[in-house]
Ligand SMILES: O=P(O)(O)OC[C@H]1O[C@H](OP(=O)(O)OP(=O)(O)O)[C@H](O)[C@@H]1O
């Protein structure tokens with residue numbers, strides 16, 4: 001079976017000097033690897049009662065919407081500022097290489113929603129922490145956080161809400 005970790009491509013000095021960029025596009029491009037990664041992402045949450053997956057713009061959409069479908073859950077996009085058309089909740093955060101904000105259509109997260117936050121990569125953890133804040137602001141509960149790749153030395157987990165389960169398919 002092709003190996004997921006081997007398919008991950010590392011691009012040095014992208015998008016800035018000193019960043020080792022973890023590129024998942026080879027996984028997306030290969031149907032067997034794509035399915036293998038979705039299996040790995042979905043398995044830990046099969047019995048978690050997830051009602052909605054919140055995927056983070058933009059690479060969190062690559063696997064997030066498909067993951068939602070596999071879990072029988074809805075999908076909500078957390079978008080960069082000014083992209084969502086309806087009333088939104090907002091959270092700001094710092095990146096490994098910059099600063100940004102995320103917004104969410106809070107009205108689409110019903111009372112009692114059990115949200116799984118998903119992104120492709122956790123680096124410093126600020127992006128995913130902001131997405132968790134969005135879910136809480138919208139009145140939902142974060143029941144888990146899911147990543148395709150964790151860059152372990154950056155210790156992004158320390159920024160995530162305490163006590164919320166985190167599952168990762170590939171740790172580098
Ligand atoms: O853990 P952090 O240090 O917060 O970084 C992780 C985030 O950085 C990347 O997104 P980016 O902002 O580059 O946007 P993109 O998905 O549109 O490429 C990645 O897709 C995560 O969302």
Ligand SMILES: Nc1ncnc2[nH]cnc12
Pocket residue numbers: 019020021022023096121123124151
């Ligand atoms: N090193 C990295 N590779 C891919 N995505 C990232 N997002 C933040 N840091 C990253």
